Amino acid sequence: MKFLNKRAAAFALCLAVSGMALAGPAAAEMVLNRGFGSAPSTLDPQMNQGARENYIIADLFEALLVLDPQGNPQPGAAKSWETSADGLTWTFHLRDGLKWSNGDPMVAADFVRGVIRSLDPAIGSAHAYYLTAVLPIKNGKQFNDGKLTDASQVGATAPDDKTVVLTLEYPMPDAPYILDFHTTAPVHLPSYQAAGNKLDYTRPEMFVSNGAYMLKDYVPQSKVVLVKNPNYWDAANVKIDTVVYHVTEDTSTELKRYLAGELDSTMAVPAEQIDKLKAERPQELHQNPTLGMKYLSFQPDAGPLSDIRVRKALALGIDRDFLQERIEKAGNLPMYTFSINQDSSYKPGKVQEAGMSKEDRLAEAKSLLAEAGYGPDKPLELEIIGPSSAASKRRVEGITAMWKQNLGVRTKLDLTEVKTWLEKLHTGDWQVCMDSYGGDYPQAKTWLDALRYTGTPSYHWKDDEYEKLMDQANATASDKAKFYQILGQAEQRMLDQYVFIPIAVTTDNILVQTYVKGWGDNPIGHPMSKYLSIEK
Structure with a gap:
């Protein structure tokens, strides 16, 4: 074993202290506290029936396409896509190196599995009609009705690990708007099977997702806590480290918490307070049809x-x-x-x-x-x-x-x-x-x-x-x-x-603190947390 002499040790210590000074303190964790209204009924993408729940689900799961803060379709898990001349075949090319939140590699079959799960009559998704009537997947209705039992006959296929092909019954020019919806979210097969062929969002350790965030904690009637997913393909550009969705059944209570600095945004505001908030907090009140x-x-x-x-x-x-x-x-x-x-x-x-x-x-x-x-x-x-x-x-x-x-x-x-x-x-x-x-x-x-x-x-x-x-x-x-x-x-x-x-x-009548940046008003809904940052 070799020992440094006193002079060498002192020099090494000076270098260490100097290095610490140059590096500076670690960046503080960026936490976004979002008011959510009533408790979420589920975080299962294919089983969700509510509109608000999709705000959390969109943070957890990334579909083939996503909507930007202005509500426009953008590449999501798919980096590009093309449509056949007759408008019936949509081909999506996945990004390189996609991973699940637990580090498992993602493949095209994961996205096909999500589509089939939404249509499976045994699952009983209330929003199966999004893939039978809204986005008419070929043979989707027959499969959902139980008239067709062979899922391979449904117009959702993965010819290879990087390609998803959706075939429609008739042309649907607005398909990109629908392909960000939670019914088309991918499914991680190992965790799905481990939970008994369901998505167990009540146990974060069993809930594997692919979005910008992953589930850290779920407290019924209290909060849902998400943390940044280090395996997300664009993690380097995700600014918010932790997102907390607070259950706030009463809008008056939610407003009090916002005014007290406990919340950075609200799900809504009491109607009787709108005129007052317009006068007192015009930069924080977001109103849009x-x-x-x-x-x-x-x-x-x-x-x-x-x-x-x-x-x-x-x-x-x-x-x-x-x-x-x-x-x-x-x-x-x-x-x-x-x-x-x-x-x-x-x-x-x-x-x-x-x-x-x-x-x-x-x-x-x-x-x-x-x-x-x-x-x-x-x-x-x-x-x-x-x-x-x-x-x-x-x-x-x-x-x-x-x-x-x-x-x-x-x-x-x-x-x-x-x-x-x-x-x-x-x-x-x-x-x-x-x-x-x-x-x-x-x-x-x-x-x-x-x-x-x-x-x-x-x-x-x-x-x-x-x-x-x-x-x-x-x-x-x-x-x-x-x-x-x-x-x-x-x-x-x-x-x-x-x-x-x-x-x-x-x-929408929403309060958003002025230090929350990237919040775009659009008719589609609240923006995904990955587009936001906090600048105080």
């Missing part, structure tokens, strides 16, 4: 609602402008169509009452109810389910007050937390639902597909003419003018049935 809408859903086989006169009377009894301007006061816009389309060449259908005066509207509503056998001696009685958030409660109470005052309708409210409401919604055992839907891309088809009988299973409405028109529109997708014309006819047909009653286009 979204692709979200609020509407009433009627089960057309539920007692009195089987009579279209009753459904139409209830729709005529709602003053949408008064509801938004005097009751909700949340910046939402009254809605008289069922689609939100950013292309002005599309002419949407409209509800009949869009051009009626209040007096004419109420007169017809009373007449229709009387014809259906309801009046002062026999008032119409209904039960409404919906989420229990303050905004939803205010909306429902405003509508039911109008019904009671103008039409004598008696209502019973069953408002619950989001998870319970969704569970009730998907049983189909209800009369009226205070409903909502967030479009996945800014074209009418995303809204109209959701109402198809082959779409969301919660609704008992089926109209052969509507289905026929939607099929005709899909068949003409390559001819934009004709495609839009038939879609508009389908929308009008649906609105004329008065089963789905549009109420409002939602506006």
Whole structure:
């Protein structure tokens, strides 16, 4: 063993101290605290039913494509792609060196597995229709219906480890907007099998993902903690080290936590505080119309609602402008169509009452109810389910007050937390639902597909003419003018049935601290954490 003499040791110590001084202190951990609203129902990409959960899932899982902060499709796990001349075949080329969060190499089959899992009837994904009706994967519907059991016949294949090929039933020009959606997230086979053929997000050590972040902690009804994924292909450009999604059931409590400096952003703000926040924190308040809408859903086989006169009377009894301007006061816009389309060449259908005066509207509503056998001696009685958030409660109470005052309708409210409401919604055992839907891309088809009988299973409405028109529109997708014309006819047909009653286009009202950089306002939703940074 050799020993340094005292002089050499002193010199070595000076070098060490000098080196420390030159290196400087280690960079502080960058933590982003995001308000989230109600507790997430699941973090399983293929089983998720909610819109908010996708914000966390998008941080954890990267699909073939992603949406940038402005809502535009960009390369994700796929570095490039091309489409066949007939628009039916989409070929995606994966980036080099992709890895799962545990270091396992990723292959194209992982992405195919995610598509097949979404379609597998044994899994029971509520959003399988995204891959049967919205993005019509070849043989996807037959596989989902159980008529086809051979998954290799489905139009999702991996000819090699670096290539994913999706084959469609008919052209879908807006496919890039859909391919970032959680239904197409990849599946890590070893962890999936280890958890009993499911994704166990309650145990982070069992939850392997491929996005910019990985799951560190999941505390039910409290928080979801994500940490930077060192194996992510673009980890060097991910600025935030830790993202904490805080469960904040009450918007008032969330606002207090934000003002106290505990949160860097909110999921929403109380409607009654918007004017004050506009005046006091204009740089922090982000307001922009979204692709979200609020509407009433009627089960057309539920007692009195089987009579279209009753459904139409209830729709005529709602003053949408008064509801938004005097009751909700949340910046939402009254809605008289069922689609939100950013292309002005599309002419949407409209509800009949869009051009009626209040007096004419109420007169017809009373007449229709009387014809259906309801009046002062026999008032119409209904039960409404919906989420229990303050905004939803205010909306429902405003509508039911109008019904009671103008039409004598008696209502019973069953408002619950989001998870319970969704569970009730998907049983189909209800009369009226205070409903909502967030479009996945800014074209009418995303809204109209959701109402198809082959779409969301919660609704008992089926109209052969509507289905026929939607099929005709899909068949003409390559001819934009004709495609839009038939879609508009389908929308009008649906609105004329008065089963789905549009109420409002939602506006995001979010507080974001000015030191959070990269937050882009867009109609798609909140930006992924990988695009954000903190500069204090």
